[in-house]
Structures are given as C-alpha cells and as structure tokens.
Amino acid sequence: MAMIKGENKRPNIMDWFTSTVGQILISLFVPALTFVVLWQGFIFLRDANAPKLIIVLVAVVWGVGGVALLYYVSNWLVEKTSRQWLHRLQPFVFVGPAIVLLGWYLAIPTLRTLYLSFMDANSRHFVGLENFIFAFTDRVMLEAFRNNLLWMIFGTAFSVGLGLAIAVLADRSRFEKIYKAIIFMPMAISFVGAGVIWKFMYTYKGEGFGVVEIGLLNAILIALGGKPQPWLTQPPWNNFFLIVIMVWLQTGYAMVILSSAIKSIPAELLEAARVDGANEFQVFFQIMIPVIKGTLLSVITTIVIFSLKLFDIVRVMTGGNNGTNVIANEFYIERFTYGNAGRASAIAIVLLIAVIPVIIYNLRQFRERRAF
Incomplete structure (x- = not known):
C-alpha cells in the first residue's frame, strides 16, 4: 500500500x-x-x-x-x-x-x-594613460580643478552657512513660513534658468556715448554715479560672481533640511541650557550644532557633490571663458566641440573618482544614523 x-x-x-x-x-x-x-x-x-x-x-x-x-x-x-x-x-x-x-x-x-578613456580621440587605438596625463597636467584642466575647488569651498560654505542662519532666525519669527517660502523659491528654477536670469544681472555693455546698460548691477552703479563693470570677464573674481548663483539656488535647500533638524531638538533641552545660564551663542554652538551634526554633514556633502559636477551655470553664463572653466564643462568641450572621445572619457572618470569619496562618506553617515 x-x-x-x-x-x-x-x-x-x-x-x-x-x-x-x-x-x-x-x-x-x-x-x-x-x-x-x-x-x-x-x-x-x-x-x-x-x-x-x-x-x-x-x-x-x-x-x-x-x-x-x-x-x-x-x-x-x-x-x-x-x-x-x-x-x-x-x-x-x-x-x-x-x-x-x-x-x-x-x-x-x-x-x-x-x-x-584608454583609447585615442576616435576610440580606435589604445593610448594607455595619455588621456589621464592630459587631465592632470594640462593648463586648462588645472584651471578647472582650481575653479571647482573654489566652488566646493566657498559655494558650500556660504550655502550651508546662510541656510543654517536663516533656519535659526526664521524659527523665531511669526512670519517664518513667508520668509522660508521666499528663500526656497529659487529651488523651483532650473540651473539653466538661473543662469539666464543672472546673466541679465551681470550684463555689461561698456562705456561710451549712447550705450545703455541693461544689467541690473551696472544700472545701479550708474545711478549711484559709478562706472559699469565687466563682472564676468575679470578673473578670478568672476568665479565668485558665478558662485553667488549657486548660493542663491542652494541656500533654500540647506535651510529647509536644517530647519527640520532644528525643530526636532527637544525644547526641554534648550530651555534647560538657558536656565543654567547659557547665552544664545552657547546654545547654538554647544547644543544645536552637536545635535544636528549628522544632518549638517549630509547637507554639506550633498552640496559638495553638486559643486564638483557643476556644469549648467558656467555653460550658460560664460561658456568656461575668462578663467571660469570647470571640470564638467571641459568634458563637454572635449567631447562635443573638439570631438575627442578619449580625453572626454578620461575627464569623466576623473570627475567620478573625485565624487566617490564624498558619496562613500555620505553613505556611512546615513548608515550610522540608521537612515537605511
């Protein structure tokens, strides 16, 4: 059976x-x-x-x-x-x-x-490390590295610093929502759109009879009795005028993220510090900053990554001319202007290598905070 x-x-x-x-x-x-x-x-x-x-x-x-x-x-x-x-x-x-x-x-x-990246301009013959040697030794590339470093340091510092300051100060105002909405508005504009807007701000027609300045900054200078300035043709200061656009765009992002972190700080903790005699600066630097450290580092690394791969603003405003070139724009020029696929690929790999350590650090911070 x-x-x-x-x-x-x-x-x-x-x-x-x-x-x-x-x-x-x-x-x-x-x-x-x-x-x-x-x-x-x-x-x-x-x-x-x-x-x-x-x-x-x-x-x-x-x-x-x-x-x-x-x-x-x-x-x-x-x-x-x-x-x-x-x-x-x-x-x-x-x-x-x-x-x-x-x-x-x-x-x-x-x-x-x-x-x-190991091939020639037409991707037919192996050239070894020739393209990478160009990426690390060419004068234009060294200029691009320098400019990206400026964007990374000053752009990140001002974006995060202003975002943090606005988040703290607006939290004490009854018009908090209005202020934050105004600061956050530029985030709704694309980087290309922001470049076009600020290009009108910096426009320079020159001096002379019959010349009318349409750039807002130069129009203000003329109204105050000054002379119009070619804002985007004077290195290295033109890089800082471009960095202003990044700060204008990214401050709202930093403000929103940091504001939510600050609001999560227990009110009892802040009140206890004030009762113990701590002034507002001590509360900010010794209580708020340590508590929101993880969020602050995440915002910093995010903006650093953005500054390393920045392209749109420079392309629209100056095209990389007058000492404003950056790595991503040089990649675009090598590939689509000069048609050199080998050099362009090497530049892309260099940019990827530059971003990877920041991404790894950011992921470790997320893991430590058990974000995922």
Missing part, C-alpha cells in the same frame, strides 16, 4: 515553486521580464505614428499598469513559497528591476567610459 501511494503521488506546481531551482528562476525572471516589457513599450512609443493622445494613453497603461500588474503577479508567486524563501526573494522582486535599470544605464556606461 505504501508503494502504491508513493507511485500515485505526483509533484504539483506548488512543489516546483518551493524548490531551489524555482526560487532562482523566479528571482531572475522578474527583473528580466520587467526590462523586456518596458523596452518593448519604449520601441512602440518611439516608432508609433498614432495621434499623441493615443500614445500618451498607451504610455500610461503600458508603463504604469503593466509594471504594477507585473509586480502584483510576481509578488503573488513568491508569497506561495516557504517563509524562508519568501524573505529571501521578496526584496529582489521589487528591487530587481531597479538594479537592472541601474546596471544598464549607469554601470555599463561607466565601464564603457573607462574603456574609452
């Missing part, structure tokens, strides 16, 4: 799902199928000649509905497995597609750029 029962027993589909092979296939199937679905939808939308309204509807249904259904079905399949494999595979069901997309659009292009 035992043998008959054993012979009549046949594996069902659920047994297959709970097997090791089934678990592995599911974990590989989900991100792969997601990528195929999204890719086919992209091809359809790219090649379709249908009316735009239909294309938009298809994009919404295909992109949002299709992916949502795929996640639902995949999650349902994984939930049918044992509890042990459920905890192992469920994260990959949701994170897997993102990992595939990051690999395709970030990791693979990075490796390809690294490969091209």
